[in-house]
Amino acid sequence: MDLLHNLALGLSVAVSLQNLMYALLGCMVGTLIGVLPGIGPVATIAMLLPITFHLPPTASLIMLAGIYYGAQYGGSTTSILVNLPGEASSVVTCLDGYQMARNGRAGAALSISAVGSFFAGTVGTILIVLFAEPLTLMAQKFGPADYCSLMALGLIAAIVLASGSVTKAIAMVFLGLLFGLVGTDVNTGAQRYTFDIPELSDGIDFAPIAMGLFGIAEIVVNLERHLTRTGAIKVSSLWPTSDEIRRAIPAVLRGTTLGSILGVLPGGGPTLGAFSAYTLEKKLSKTPQMFGKGAVEGVASPEAANNAAAQTSFIPMLTLGIPSNAVMALMVGAMIIQGIQPGPEVMTKKPDLFWGMIVSMWIGNAMLVIINLPMIGMWVKLLTVPYRFLAPAILLFCCIGAYSLQNSTFHVMQVAVFGVLGYIFVRLGCEGAPFLLGLVLGPQMEEYFRRAMLLSRGDPMVFLERPISLGLLIATAALLVLMALPSVKKAREEAFQEEG
């Protein structure tokens, strides 16, 4: 199959009226939650997972992807106009974006960030197209032992690049893996940790856990903090001056490159991309003293980077079935709900879904520029909705969503239980993302582990004898050793300090 043929197939799927509608819906919802602080893409996608059950697979994945990258666009709007990051990935945009707005350049900042994001999104989409086939072909050569090692690498890398304590994050992965075991053992049919509750014999459903950990816990933490709102800065002209354009173009290019690379890495993604891009711009700039006072580069580069990273983080998920961050873990969950096992088979068995989704991402990015720029006033108005209206609404949608999974109130109870657990995690400084990754990969990893051990007649050396597996395990070990080195440890802590 050649590339053009695939793209044509993708285009024919993506421009069907139904899929266009869901792409638009996803982008609108994404922009909305990007604008609203206190609810992020992880919580939203978790909340909508049960609803996607009622949709065709392609439409549901197109919509969920739209929410993810739509949130990157929406988050920048509030960063620039009210100095409130709607999304973690737009925190750096506040630094210079809000200052630009105060200098009367709000419109320019908004349009540079939207157009830069669109450019980055386009490049990111092209990269997915280019890398999808070779990576998929490579993955098809993997045996069970190789897969097991690949997942180990993915999990460890996700921890190293995510913030916080490494030991705690590793423990969270194992806790997630343990929760993933609940249910009927595939090989023997034995009940594990089901406590004679029939609802648990199919395993703990993924959606209520994600809703509890990310939705409910987030709401509770926000209620404790009581968010305050400030007035938005008025937007005058959207056109940047020629000087601003001249400075923005190279910054966008650099941000796109950096973001694309960081997005592919496990644990990477928009937030890491944006922070690194800002640091890079400041280092490269001839006038670093301008940063924090409304430097165009400080808006253009991180905005491009976060969108590029949002796109390229789909690459490992779509080709290898390995999620690189919490949102991708949810996308894996969405595919499993639809009966699709993520991995290299998706491209060969469901080419229409695979290519349709990729093309729709590009269309979605184009929609977002239109949604964001001319309709900016409407989004800003939404900011005036107080959190005390939003919190009950989000809770209600979580509850109904959980119920609709299997028309059972048992799932609603699960949301409550995992909400409490999620709150404990937040208070103890334990990250939810490694838990979620462990939970998603757990059942598969056990399968591969058992199969590999069966094939090798119980000899664990199989993981070291196969060259692919060995290479992956060496990389995993190298990452862990690197983390233990005092100099790396210090640099990493400093990097996250800046972020927090």
Add this chain to the structure above:
Amino acid sequence: MNASGVFAGVLAMVGGNDSVNRYLSKDFLSGLMFVGFGAAALYFGQKLAIGTAVRMGPGYVPRMLSLILLGLGILICVLALINGGEEVEKPKWKPITLVTIGIVCFALLLERAGLFPALVVLILISSLAGEEFKLFEVIGNIVVLSILCIVVFKLGLGMNISILEGVW
């Protein structure tokens, strides 16, 4: 949250005043949590057959994972006692308690009384969890969300939920 909070309190009493901080550090408490989960997984998984490395029983992987988790938990606890670390923030009980009660009430009411009563109770209770509570606003919120839910879930997605049990 309940368990860890109570635990923290007990520890504070046992540990005496000068060592309170270390035992109340986020790291130490999270280590305890991991130890707790690891031990529970071992205890409840003890009946599962382990099997051999070639033909693993259902208990092999769970046993392995719970032992690793137990080990990591102990390691985190020990490291926390040596290094100290950030003290856990005092939890505010109101939001988490009310939100949890709200969800539980929703679950209990949904099939017995219908979506509308469940929704009203959930919104009322969760609105109480916030800083401000204005009855007028909450009623407005209930009206808007009820209409939205009926349109989206009942009419739009055609979900099989009764709005008022026995009536619609």
